[in-house]
Amino acid sequence: NMVQEPRGRTTRWGDPNVKVNFPGLPTNLPARLSKDEIDSYIINLRIEEISQKLRTGNVIPPERARSPSPEPVYGADGKRINTREYRYRKKLEDERHKLIEEGQRRFKDFKPPADYKKSNKHVE
Amino acid sequence: YQIVNGKIEPTKILLLLNMVTEEELLNDQFYEEIREDVMNECKNFGNILSIKIPRPTENKELSNVGKIYIEYETTDQSMIAYKALAGRKFNERTVVTAYYSEMQYLADDI
Numbered sequence: 001n002m003v004q005e006p007r008g009r010t011t012r013w014g015d016p017n018v019k020v021n022f023p024g025l026p027t028n029l030p031a032r033l034s035k036d037e038i039d040s041y042i043i044n045l046r047i048e049e050i051s052q053k054l055r056t057g058n059v060i061p062p063e064r065a066r067s068p069s070p071e072p073v074y075g076a077d078g079k080r081i082n083t084r085e086y087r088y089r090k091k092l093e094d095e096r097h098k099l100i101e102e103g104q105r106r107f108k109d110f111k112p113p114a115d116y117k118k119s120n121k122h123v124e
Numbered sequence: 125y126q127i128v129n130g131k132i133e134p135t136k137i138l139l140l141l142n143m144v145t146e147e148e149l150l151n152d153q154f155y156e157e158i159r160e161d162v163m164n165e166c167k168n169f170g171n172i173l174s175i176k177i178p179r180p181t182e183n184k185e186l187s188n189v190g191k192i193y194i195e196y197e198t199t200d201q202s203m204i205a206y207k208a209l210a211g212r213k214f215n216e217r218t219v220v221t222a223y224y225s226e227m228q229y230l231a232d233d234i
Contacts, residue, residue, distance in 0.1 A: 012161045014213025022218070027210035029141075029222035031133035042141045042189040042220060049142075049218055061216050095145065099188055 022048060036106070043103045043110075050096045051113050059088040136173075137195055137224040138166075138202045140209065142217050144190040149179045158192075161214075166194050169208060170201020176234060190217075193224060193234055 020027070025045050029038065053059050073082045096116070103110035140162070148154040159177060166172055176193040180186045196202040202223065210221040228234065 009157065011164065012158065012215045013165050014216075016208075016212065018213065019211035020213060020218040021211060027218060027220045028132070028206065029220060030131055031223060032131070033222070038139075038141065038222065039187045039189050043187075045220065046142055046189070046217070095188075102188055 022052075040103070040107050040110070043099050047096055047099050047103075047113055050092050050099075051115065053092055054089065054096075055115075059092055060084055061088065133223065134199045134203045134206065135223040135226050136197070136199050136202050137193055137226055137229045138205050138209075139222040139224040140192040140194065140214075141220040141222065142190055143192050143214050143219060144177075145215075146180050146186060146188060148215075149177070149186075149190075155179065162192055162194070165209075166205055169196075169205035171197040173197055176229070176232075178234060191234070193229060195229060 022045065025048060029041070033041070069084065070082060070087075072080050075081045096113075100112045100116060104112070143162075144158055148158065155177070159175065162177070163172065163175060166175075172194055174195040176195075178184075178186060178191060194202070194205070196205070206221045206223065209219050212219045224234070
């Protein structure tokens with residue numbers, strides 16, 4: 001259901017007939033929200049979106065959005081460590097970590113998701 | 125969140141949220157593709173006068189919420205896009221729509 005662009009590239013837009021709905025998190029925002037209110041809301045929504053992907057294991061994007069595979073890295077047991085699943089999971093975890101950091105830095109009442117542990121801190 | 129019950133006051137400026145990451149905005153090729161994808165879709169709803177996709181720079185840190193602003197010719201056009209694009213997927217992310225102040229947009233206060 002990817003729409004082809006004239007130049008052969010596929011668009012980043014998903015199917016126009018598919019709409020996502022998170023319970024309690026509307027995708028139409030009202031007027032007169034401050035920048036902080038908007039940012040805080042979107043940070044929470046994106047964290048919920050990522051958490052859902054991590055919970056359900058839906059972490060690998062469709063072909064178009066994938067980056068080239070890196071050289072394989074193998075563990076002591078001879079199994080590949082940096083699998084596609086692993087890389088995309090890590091990417092989402094890193095993004096979520098950045099969002100949580102921003103939330104905690106900017107908003108006093110910000111609460112990290114229940115399944116997020118501080119010890120989860122990623123190592124650069 | 126109290127957000128659900130607020131009043132909606134349309135303007136000509138459509139604000140699209142949760143669209144892109146800082147990482148993508150830093151890549152020149154991705155930035156151009158994103159701009160093209162957004163223009164191609166958003167012109168289906170009306171006449172676009174301008175578009176602003178802020179990028180992170182040395183002196184300006186961006187929030188990680190991925191904002192894109194579209195200036196339509198009329199409020200009716202931005203209202204159609206506001207409804208049509210909410211909840212759509214872009215980059216495997218759920219698009220959230222809002223309106224933005226015309227004065228602030230034109231003053232580049234974004």
